[in-house]
Amino acid sequence: MHRNSTAQTAKGSMSQWKQIQQLEIRLLEHVDYLYDDNFPMDIRQGLSSWIETQDWDTAANEEPMAGVLFTNLLSQLDRVRSQEQNFLQRHNMKIIQQQLQVKYTSNPTAMARVISTCLREEWRILSSACMQEQGPLERSLQHSVAFERQKSMDNRVAIIRGSVQLMDQAVKSIEDMQDDFDFRYKTLQARESSDARQNPEMMKQEVTTLQAMLNSLDFKRKEILSKMDDVIKEIEDLMSSQLNPELQDWKRRQQIAAIGGPQLTGLEQLHSWFTLTAQSLFQMKRQLDKLADLIVKVTYESDPIPLQKPQMEERVKYLIYHLIKSSFVVEKQPCMPTHPQKPLIIKTGVQFTTKVRLLVKLPEVDYQLKVKTTFDKDLPPGRVSRQFFILTNNTKVMDIEDYSNGCLSVEFRHLQLKEKKYINGTKGNEGLLSVTEELHSLSFEACFTVQGLTIDLETCSLPLVVISNVSQLPGGWVSVMWYNLLSDEPRNLAFFGNPPRATWSQLSEVLSWQFSTFAGKGLNKEQLSMLGGKLLGQHASCSDYQVSWSKLSKENISGKPFSFWMWLDSILELIKKHLMPVWNENYIMGFVSKEMERTLLKDKEPGTFLLRFSESHLGGITFTWVEHGDNGEVKFNSVEPYTKNRLSALPFADIIRDYKVISEGVVPENPLKFLYPDIPKDEAFGRLYNIQPSKVHPYITSTLIPISQLRSNTTTTPSSCQSPEPPMTPGEFDMLSEHLCFDINSMSSPYSE
Known part of the structure; x- marks a missing residue:
């Protein structure tokens, strides 16, 4: 646990793009899929620091802000391009800048959505790199987009395309042969009566030559029809065994991407395969039409074209029809712009x-x-x-x-x-x-x-x-x-009439995706294990345990007035709106139970604390610290959970920094010393503190300080105080200290869930 926390702390000072570049090749290949003409990797590389400091999520839904960011991005590109020494790279950046202007000048929110998606997916890839193994869904998706399959499709489509183009030359050759035959045949007809009497041997030789030409023409016609039949069969097999499965695979990956899984890629590749296949079919249709024109000029008994062409034409039309019908797809599923991630x-x-x-x-x-x-x-x-x-x-x-x-x-x-x-x-x-x-x-x-x-x-x-x-x-x-x-x-559409069950391994992977999508960082194995314990109890260690729809979303947690999903969703909202910096630094243990919390803290230095989500409140976070009495007694103190209403007034890192405990006869102090397992508080949270800028005016600045009153029996019994009001200012605190009159209802108190 300590090693993971330290690693995350070290990474905190490193830009996301630098972390991406340190990934192994297998994961870098997935990063490569993120970037195309809509958002070239050259921009991500050249403007990495600037890009990561902008609020692309908000801009994706607010056109004025997106317009400002788009203008700023172009200015940043101008700056980087002017500093570039390499002429070719400078030229490429100019081309990219012009392409971006064409694409996004009239729709800057589209650019913001693309960049937001790429950054979010980078985070997901980084999160998966921190986990020991990927979930079953992601492993299956990785297999489904294997490079070997793409290369196989590319080669097969290219071979078909080349065969069809060669048949164009074959049809042209047959047309030339037929023109020669037609000319000699008509010439022979014109002089047949006179030459037959004057030179019968020459006429006989000419007829023999024409017969040989006709035999050769018949052979070529049969040959081209045979090749066409082979290519049609090849296209039929391509569509049924590879192209349609690839399309279905893309649709399945679109479903998984919609619920937070790996970003959807591959549509442009499908577009290429479908288009090249359609071009081959249309070209074959034109070739068959050309063969039909040829038999108007020359035909004969047992001519293969009128015998085979109608059936082939129907097969080609059938393939065109079904290829185009299946190529009509929903590229972007219905979505409200106000909730692009849902x-x-x-x-x-x-x-x-x-x-x-x-x-x-x-x-x-x-x-x-x-x-x-x-x-x-x-x-x-x-x-x-x-x-x-x-x-x-x-x-x-x-x-x-x-x-x-x-x-x-x-x-x-x-x-x-x-x-x-x-x-x-x-x-x-x-x-x-x-x-x-x-x-x-x-x-x-x-x-x-x-x-x-x-x-x-x-x-x-x-x-x-x-x-x-x-x-x-x-x-x-x-x-x-x-x-x-x-x-x-x-x-x-009748799915929820009798919804199937999901295995815990499937569900846990999707739950982790929710945190990577909405909170910036997915769940590690320990956090997922804790979640599994809360949802499944004794079955938490079984990855194949079947979880019902009702268990996840409809049944209330034992002793609570809310379901597991409502509890988890409220935590996601809390992180997204108030805890993102702390969560992404891996400082929130999260889903640990009270029993496990005490087991972890009991042997630690006094003042060691950990952060976990409330089990009894929707959308609440609390911290617990350990103390040791003079007689060696171990005491645990938990503060009443902070919810969105309280965190709206004061950032959580500042609460950790300024937290004070009041007890009779003792100077107020901050009991929080070390973030579990042993990271000094200021070392962990120092970069997240809100440093107030100095102001030149005659007033003394005031600061909100979270305060708890510690009673002698609060370590074993729940506090009876009402929901706390906003924390006191230092002035109020000093005044109350002087008069030794503390209004308990205005202060937080240690809390036991």
């Missing part, structure tokens, strides 16, 4: 965004491709108790994205839901499921014509949870997590 939860009356994309770059589209959105399309009656409709415009035209190699996509940025009211003014009947367990779906439809083929496109979002109040957000998010952890069926 997709698939939609609040009525609040705008949300989503984006669909066609993975095939089409050679031509006969008219504008309009996409229509529909909510709960074809939902069986009685499936849900509430019904909704899209209040805003639900149809948009797909555009070509300049920065994505010409793919067609459309982003709906202003969709909004409204609940349907019935004739009597009431809502639907109450269903068996809670509001946050009802699953809904957003469908997308389009129809277009390409090269004579009419193709109906349809896809749908992952299941959505619709809420009407922000208080339902925690319940909605745990539903989204549970569904995407355990189901990969996008239309399984």
Whole structure:
């Protein structure tokens, strides 16, 4: 434990990017996936320090702030470029700067979202590097994006593409052979009657030559059709055995990324594979059309083209149809801009965004491709108790994205839901499921014509949870997590009618992701073990133990008025809003029980303390310190938990620094000396203290100091004081000290949970 804390302290002074560069190659390969043309690694490298000091999370949701950061980023690039000595590197940075201006000048929040995501994912990778082993989900995802598979696909698609292009030359060769045959045949016809009488031998030789040419032409036609058949079979196998599985794998990884897992990558690679395969099929269709034109000029008995071409053409059309239909995907799942890290939860009356994309770059589209959105399309009656409709415009035209190699996509940025009211003014009947367990779906439809083929496109979002109040957000998010952890069926809207169980190894990994996503750093093995003990009791050591949906989110913790998830979610909110610096330094032990806390502290130096989350309060953190009496008695003191209301007034690191205990006849002092196991308090928290700037004015500055009154029996019995008011200022404290009259209701007291 001590070694881990020390390592984290040492890393605290090192930039995130420097820590990233020290990772092993296996993890660096995952970092490499984060950066592309949307956020080049050159920028991350050149502006690493500046980037890490900006609030990209807030900018991702506030356009004015995003605009300022975008302008500042360009200025920073100007500065770095002017200092660069290498001419080529300076030129490359200029190109990157111009590309960024084109992409983000009109939409700077998009840039902020990209950078925010990259930084968050870097943190997740660093966190996973600190853990001894990765969870089963992440291991399976790493395997699914193995470089060997990508290389195999690249090679196979390239071979098919090359074969099809060679067939173009073969068709051209057949056309030339046929032109020669046609010319000689018509020439022979023109002089047949006269030459047959004058030179029968020459005519016989010419006929023999024509027959040889026809035989050769027949051989070439059969050869090209055989090669086409082989390529069609190869494409059929490619689509069924590799391309469709790769697409399904990407969709599964999209689900995992949505609930905090590894960042989603691979869409551009899929776009390349789909497009190259489609180009090969369209080219083969043109080749078959060309062969059909050839038989208009020359055909003969047992000609292979009219016998085989119709069936081949149908197979090629079938493959084109299904390839394009499957390439219509939801690139960005529905998400409210106000909660970018919690997709698939939609609040009525609040705008949300989503984006669909066609993975095939089409050679031509006969008219504008309009996409229509529909909510709960074809939902069986009685499936849900509430019904909704899209209040805003639900149809948009797909555009070509300049920065994505010409793919067609459309982003709906202003969709909004409204609940349907019935004739009597009431809502639907109450269903068996809670509001946050009802699953809904957003469908997308389009129809277009390409090269004579009419193709109906349809896809749908992952299941959505619709809420009407922000208080339902925690319940909605745990539903989204549970569904995407355990189901990969996008239309399984009855999932919570009989939700499956999850193993603790699966659930613990997802819970760790929540902390890396919302709090900046995931959970280590010790913290996960502590959490498992709280949720599972004696089964905590069994990674395959089955956890029910009810156990996680519906049943109250024994003796408490709240569920395990509500307790954990309140801690996440507390860390995110008030404890992030302390949490990311690995100073909060977190989920240790009172019994384990005392076991850890009993043999430590007096004043040794540790930080843990309250087990009885929602969203509370407390600290406990150890003392030794004159008779060798070990005493433990725990302060009443600090919640968001109290931490809004005073940063937690400052509370640790300024905390005082008052007891009768003793000068007030700070009992906190060493952060467990043995780190001096100021050494651990010194960098996090809020240093007040000096001010030149006639007033004496005042400071809020957290104070507890220590009674002789508070080590064994809970305090009877009411919820504390804000801590006293030094002036108030001095005044009360002089009169020896302490208002207990205005002070914190040692606390025992």
